Amino acid sequence: MKKIKVGAVGLGRLGYRHAENLAFRFPNAELFALCDANEAKLLEVTEAWGVPYAYTSYEEMIANKELDAVLITSPSHLHTRQIAQALEAGLHVFSEKPLGTTVEECRIAEEAVEKHQDLVFMLGFMRRYDPSYAYAKEQIDKGAIGRPVLFRGYSQDPESAIAGALAFAGHSGGQFIDMAVHDIDLARWFLKSEPKSIFAIGGCYAHPEFGQYKDGDNVSALMQFENEAMAFLLAGRTAPHGYNVETEIIGTEGTLRIASVPQKNMVEILDQYGVRKECSQDFLERFSDAYMAExxxxxxxxxxxxxxxxxxxxxxxxxEIAYKCKEAFEKNELVRM
Structure with a gap:
C-alpha cells in the first residue's frame, strides 16, 4: 500500500502531537517532512523520529515534489496564506482552527479551495470527531430530544496555562476566535442554523494584561439563531481545576449533557480529602482520540x-460569528448578523 507522504508545519503543543501521530500511529501515512522556525527543536525531532526532511522555510517544504499533503499547525494568522500556497503547489491540506483571524483572510482560503476542487481541504474542528459529541449529534438528528432549544458551551483553560495564553494574545484574534470558535461550530452543527443576533460581555477578572488587546480573561455570548434556538457560550482562562469543556443541548423532549464533570477517566479516588475525580489538564489529554480521528x-x-x-x-x-461576538463585547451592545 502506498503511504500518503505528509509534511507538517509547526511544532508547538498541538503541532508536536499531530506530527507524532503521523510518525507512529497511521499505517497509511508517512511523516515525510517537518517545518518549524526553531531549528534546534526541528532537528532534534526529525533525527529522533527518522523524518526524511527538515525545513525552516514553509515555502521550501511545499516545493518538495514527493509530498502528497500538508498539515498546518502554525500560528493562526499564517493559516490562510499557507493553505493557499499548499493548494497551489498541488497538495492536500489539513489546517488546524481557526481558518483565519479575520474574515478577509478566510476569503483567501475560500478562493484557493474553490480553485482546486480536485484536492482535499479539511479544517480541524476536532470536537465533531470526539465519540461523545458524535453520539450526541446522532441522537439530536434522530429526534431523541425533540426540537433543540438551547445550546450551552463552556470552554475553560486552566490558570496554570495562563503564561502561554498571554504570550499568544497579541496575534490570537481574542478569546472568541481563539477559544469560542469550537463552541460556535458545535452550536451551528447541533442547531442546524445560523445566529441572527448576538450579545456579549466579559472582562479581565484576574489578568488585566488582556485588556490591552480589547479582550478579557473570561468572556461570554448569548445568541439567537434564525430558527429561534438559543446559544450561550463561555470562554475562560482561569479554571483552577484544569481543562474544562462542558456542553449541554436542551430540547423540547429531553436534554443531552457532555462532560458535565470534566473527569479525565472513570476512576474515583477515596482518600483523606473524601471522594474525588481527577480532571483533564489540557486539550491534548481531553481530545486525544478526536485529534487522531480527524x-x-x-x-x-x-x-x-x-x-x-x-x-x-x-x-x-x-x-465571522466570533468577530461579531468580539464586536458585541467591545461595544457592550446587541449586534445583528
Missing amino acids: VAEFLNCIETGRKPEVTVYDGTKTT
Whole structure:
C-alpha cells in the first residue's frame, strides 16, 4: 500500500502531537517532512523520529515534489496564506482552527479551495470527531430530544496555562476566535442554523494584561439563531481545576449533557480529602482520540477521493460569528448578523 507522504508545519503543543501521530500511529501515512522556525527543536525531532526532511522555510517544504499533503499547525494568522500556497503547489491540506483571524483572510482560503476542487481541504474542528459529541449529534438528528432549544458551551483553560495564553494574545484574534470558535461550530452543527443576533460581555477578572488587546480573561455570548434556538457560550482562562469543556443541548423532549464533570477517566479516588475525580489538564489529554480521528478522516478522504464534512465555509462562518461576538463585547451592545 502506498503511504500518503505528509509534511507538517509547526511544532508547538498541538503541532508536536499531530506530527507524532503521523510518525507512529497511521499505517497509511508517512511523516515525510517537518517545518518549524526553531531549528534546534526541528532537528532534534526529525533525527529522533527518522523524518526524511527538515525545513525552516514553509515555502521550501511545499516545493518538495514527493509530498502528497500538508498539515498546518502554525500560528493562526499564517493559516490562510499557507493553505493557499499548499493548494497551489498541488497538495492536500489539513489546517488546524481557526481558518483565519479575520474574515478577509478566510476569503483567501475560500478562493484557493474553490480553485482546486480536485484536492482535499479539511479544517480541524476536532470536537465533531470526539465519540461523545458524535453520539450526541446522532441522537439530536434522530429526534431523541425533540426540537433543540438551547445550546450551552463552556470552554475553560486552566490558570496554570495562563503564561502561554498571554504570550499568544497579541496575534490570537481574542478569546472568541481563539477559544469560542469550537463552541460556535458545535452550536451551528447541533442547531442546524445560523445566529441572527448576538450579545456579549466579559472582562479581565484576574489578568488585566488582556485588556490591552480589547479582550478579557473570561468572556461570554448569548445568541439567537434564525430558527429561534438559543446559544450561550463561555470562554475562560482561569479554571483552577484544569481543562474544562462542558456542553449541554436542551430540547423540547429531553436534554443531552457532555462532560458535565470534566473527569479525565472513570476512576474515583477515596482518600483523606473524601471522594474525588481527577480532571483533564489540557486539550491534548481531553481530545486525544478526536485529534487522531480527524486526521484519519483527512487521510481517508485523500484515499477515497471524497470531501470531508467540515468545509472551508464552516471556517469562514465561525470566524465571522466570533468577530461579531468580539464586536458585541467591545461595544457592550446587541449586534445583528
